[in-house]
Amino acid sequence: MREAWIVSVPTSMYGLGVDKRERLIESTRELLWERGYVGTSPKAIQERSGAGQGSMYHHFQGKSELALAAIGRDAEDLRARAEAEFAGPGTAIERITVYVRRERDILKGCPVGKLTQDPEVMADPELRKPVEEYFGWLTGRLAELFDEGRAAGELAPELDPLATATALVAMLQGGYVLARAAGSPDVFAKAVDGALGLLATKEN
Amino acid sequence: MREAWIVSVPTSMYGLGVDKRERLIESTRELLWERGYVGTSPKAIQERSGAGQGSMYHHFQGKSELALAAIGRDAEDLRARAEAEFAGPGTAIERITVYVRRERDILKGCPVGKLTQDPEVMADPELRKPVEEYFGWLTGRLAELFDEGRAAGELAPELDPLATATALVAMLQGGYVLARAAGSPDVFAKAVDGALGLLATKEN
DNA sequence: GTCTATACGGGGATAGAC
DNA sequence: GTCTATCCCCGTATAGAC
Numbered sequence: 001m002r003e004a005w006i007v008s009v010p011t012s013m014y015g016l017g018v019d020k021r022e023r024l025i026e027s028t029r030e031l032l033w034e035r036g037y038v039g040t041s042p043k044a045i046q047e048r049s050g051a052g053q054g055s056m057y058h059h060f061q062g063k064s065e066l067a068l069a070a071i072g073r074d075a076e077d078l079r080a081r082a083e084a085e086f087a088g089p090g091t092a093i094e095r096i097t098v099y100v101r102r103e104r105d106i107l108k109g110c111p112v113g114k115l116t117q118d119p120e121v122m123a124d125p126e127l128r129k130p131v132e133e134y135f136g137w138l139t140g141r142l143a144e145l146f147d148e149g150r151a152a153g154e155l156a157p158e159l160d161p162l163a164t165a166t167a168l169v170a171m172l173q174g175g176y177v178l179a180r181a182a183g184s185p186d187v188f189a190k191a192v193d194g195a196l197g198l199l200a201t202k203e204n
Numbered sequence: 205m206r207e208a209w210i211v212s213v214p215t216s217m218y219g220l221g222v223d224k225r226e227r228l229i230e231s232t233r234e235l236l237w238e239r240g241y242v243g244t245s246p247k248a249i250q251e252r253s254g255a256g257q258g259s260m261y262h263h264f265q266g267k268s269e270l271a272l273a274a275i276g277r278d279a280e281d282l283r284a285r286a287e288a289e290f291a292g293p294g295t296a297i298e299r300i301t302v303y304v305r306r307e308r309d310i311l312k313g314c315p316v317g318k319l320t321q322d323p324e325v326m327a328d329p330e331l332r333k334p335v336e337e338y339f340g341w342l343t344g345r346l347a348e349l350f351d352e353g354r355a356a357g358e359l360a361p362e363l364d365p366l367a368t369a370t371a372l373v374a375m376l377q378g379g380y381v382l383a384r385a386a387g388s389p390d391v392f393a394k395a396v397d398g399a400l401g402l403l404a405t406k407e408n
Numbered sequence: 409g410t411c412t413a414t415a416c417g418g419g420g421a422t423a424g425a426c
Numbered sequence: 427g428t429c430t431a432t433c434c435c436c437g438t439a440t441a442g443a444c
Binding site: 036039113114116117120131132156159160162168172173176177178182183187188190197198201 | 238239240242243313317318320321322323324326332335336338339340343362363364366367368369370371372373374375376377378379380381382384385386387391392394395396397398399401402403404405406
């Protein structure tokens with residue numbers, strides 16, 4: 001039993017209860033990624049998580065509250081992974097390249113970026129907030145790196161760091177779009193090649 | 205009566221009938237743009253078009269057939285508008301810039317690009333086909349222009365035309381994503397600035 | 409061609425028993 | 427905490443009358 005080594009906490013917060021709650025959130029993440037918010041039903045979430053109606057409505061008020069938990073985790077995971085790459089070794093441009101070239105689930109798309117195409121996510125300020133914050137953070141962080149790279153002479157001095165960062169993030173998001181349209185991840189790679197080609201300075 | 209000046213054609217193809225069919229398609233285009241395919245119901249289409257159940261199922265077999273007609277028009281419209289800009293006056297880079305800077309309904313997004321995020325559109329080969337073809341055409345056409353610009357000495361010779369074109373199209377599609385996430389069209393403009401800034405770096 | 413009537417399952421949630 | 431029963435409206439389509 002998992003409770004065996006857990007001491008003096010309310011039983012209600014541990015054991016199977018937590019697992020169901022956990023599974024509900026994780027199942028919702030998967031479904032939002034695969035089908036979007038409008039395309040995801042409470043019933044589908046229940047089936048995938050193995051929880052029943054009562055369980056789901058015990059832990060969450062409804063579909064949107066569950067989605068909020070799921071989206072929050074998506075954004076936090078992506079942020080943490082990106083930050084690990086940004087904080088790694090190498091020059092600014094090298095770290096950006098590592099981030100951009102990282103392995104991705106191309107045809108599934110970006111779990112957060114996809115949400116911007118969902119009318120009900122965008123219409124609900126609570127759901128839109130984590131999406132907005134994630135992209136705001138990512139763009140700002142990349143702008144810092146471009147600034148750093150420019151100062152170090154790795155980058156053309158006339159480039160605007162924020163505009164360049166925005167273009168790069170947009171290119172990645174659009175890369176998913178094009179790859180899905182083509183039904184092939186190669187198009188994403190092609191877009192990345194194009195972007196890095198533009199970033200490369202003459203000396204390099 | 206509109207039939208007054210139409211001679212010797214089956215009545216069934218003209219008059220109110222055509223208008224309903226037309227309105228059904230146009231309403232579907234709007235709804236697909238606003239809510240996606242999974243988020244659009246036949247009922248909503250009927251209400252917006254002013255047609256009843258019987259009318260809709262007389263002209264189309266069902267939702268997907270209607271969507272196919274709507275998506276086909278979307279793609280053709282976008283293609284025609286882009287081609288008009290590509291075939292305009294100016295150098296290759298100038299024509300690309302005109303296209304990229306053209307006024308857009310940023311917060312609504314790209315009516316065709318958005319469809320790539322819809323699970324049911326991507327799962328249906330018939331519906332995905334016009335989406336795939338549109339982006340294939342657009343990328344190829346821009347690659348031709350980049351090639352032309354390179355040959356004319358406007359661009360650095362080391363740029364790969366196809367990769368650059370892919371990156372540019374991706375940047376536009378991603379610009380919509382970021383603008384929607386931020387709730388502001390300015391982000392799209394920022395991404396465009398960044399992309400054109402990078403291209404300027406490669407000008408001779 | 410268009411309408412109304414009808415069908416059946418699913419979406420999203422509540423109620424109350426265990 | 428979790429389950430089953432129940433609710434009501436919507437999604438998607440067919441049938442048949444006008």
